[in-house]
Amino acid sequence: MAKTTTRKPVHLEAQGPKGDRQSMWEIMRKLHKGGEPITVRDVWMLGAEWAPKGRVRDYMAGLVAAGYLRPIEGAPGPSVQYELVKDCGLDAPRVRKDGTEVTQGRGREQMWRTIKIIGEFTSQDLARAASTPDFPVAEKTANEYCVMLAGAGYLQTVRAGRPGRFARYRLITSRWTGPRAPMIQRLKQVFDPNTGEVVYTRHGRDGGGDA
Structure with a gap:
């Protein structure tokens, strides 16, 4: 039929x-x-x-x-x-033809979920909270993600970073666009898969970050 x-x-x-x-x-x-x-x-x-x-x-x-x-x-x-026979929910399983898991982007997804629930945080806090035994998140990766999300207007910088002190961030609640993590593309721009838009492009050394 x-x-x-x-x-x-x-x-x-x-x-x-x-x-x-x-x-x-x-x-x-x-x-x-x-x-x-x-x-x-x-x-x-x-x-x-x-x-x-x-x-x-x-x-x-x-x-x-x-x-x-x-x-x-x-x-x-x-x-x-x-x-x-195994329905894991809304998000599609990320598998290769042989059934092995595609891990690219996993850290970003873990950080985006964690940002929603963690409150105020530094990139160091985020790396620790978002890490799992199977997939740890590096502090450098978390720092870059925080800087780009702050530049794109997803995060508020509560306290600027300086030598010896990490910047502190907080999610701007109204900027939670959905469950799919914003992506940092090769051109140093942020693409939001929830909206289908490039929302930020970094020029030079825009933004802050950790000391």
Whole structure:
């Protein structure tokens, strides 16, 4: 039976512009919630028609290898049908074709989540609080992230840094744009994936930072 594209329930849809992986994952969850099998063709047509079908196939292979999807044995039809057996929530699992986790950007995600709950902090505080046993965050990484977020207007500088003293920051509550961490791009600019906008570009030595 042909499937039609309809507006996804809000609990199945991430806000803001999405990459291929996120769009594919949302379609898989939608099909699963509707009691329908998941196929490469359906995911491609309903959620990632602008991407090569091979990219959909590779991502689904990675989800199978990582234990998120499982082929349905004896399913009718020429296409392999899958079921979602591990639903980790709204954000798409970041896996390679072999099922191993993509760790690029993990530290940034951990810092963004931590910033929302930590209150006032220095970059040193943030590095400690955001680190996990499997993925520690370096103080240098936290410092650069704080400087860029302050320059972009996400953080208020409560106390400027100076030699021997770390700057202190606080999240500006109204600037929490969503759960997806703002990214520092190679051109020293901040891109917010929640809004799809470049919100700040650093020129020279703009901004403060830790001593």
